[in-house]
Amino acid sequence: MFSREESKRLRQEFWTSFGKEYPRKWILYNTKIKEIQLKFTFNRKLAQVSLDIIDEDELIRAYYFEKLESLQKIVKSEYLPEIIFDSQYELPEGKVISRIYVQLDNVSIHNQKDWPLVKEFLASKMLRLEEFFKDFKEFLHS
Numbered sequence: 001m002f003s004r005e006e007s008k009r010l011r012q013e014f015w016t017s018f019g020k021e022y023p024r025k026w027i028l029y030n031t032k033i034k035e036i037q038l039k040f041t042f043n044r045k046l047a048q049v050s051l052d053i054i055d056e057d058e059l060i061r062a063y064y065f066e067k068l069e070s071l072q073k074i075v076k077s078e079y080l081p082e083i084i085f086d087s088q089y090e091l092p093e094g095k096v097i098s099r100i101y102v103q104l105d106n107v108s109i110h111n112q113k114d115w116p117l118v119k120e121f122l123a124s125k126m127l128r129l130e131e132f133f134k135d136f137k138e139f140l141h142s
Contacts, residue, residue, distance in 0.1 A: 002110055014042065014109055022123045027130050033141050035060055038129060040122050044108045047118045049125040050101035051133065052089075062087070065098040067140050071132075075100070079132040080125065102129075 001009065020077040029037045031114040034038045053064045068075075080102050086115055090097035104121045107114040133140075 007110065010110055010112075014115060017115070018119050018122065021119055024123075026126060027133065031133065031137070033137070035064060036140065038120055038126065038133060040126065042107075042109050042122065044110055045105070047104040047107050047121055048101050049122055049129055050099045051129060053098040061098045064140065068098075071136055071139075074136075075132050079128045089119055 026040075027038050028040075031037055035053055037052050037054060039048075039050045039052055041050065044102050053061045053068075055064075065085075069085060072085060083100055084103065085100050087098045088096055089101075090096050102125045104118065107118050109118075112122070128137050
């Protein structure tokens, strides 16, 4: 078990080393669509790359999610075959969002042996998700 300080230090160390190994300007929160963000997640159980629809209004979330669902065959065949669509994804703090994501299970940010695999996973999957987002941004925003 790690102390809070140790856990914080490991998380900072991971993200700093990730940024140095993959020095790229990721889109993430800068999607130009306030309801949508791209996100990296890495915790003690899993790693994820996701496109999140974060609006609290269910109708707005449903509007964007339906547009994403209409692109499901394309995203699976041309970008990320293993992508998961979840219109009611619950975050650890209990907030519900809509999310499409790819996930790597059984990895931990506390286990430095997992880091090389996770870094490659995060970078390669986010590149593909960003490609998809750039290719269909106008459709999503229309």
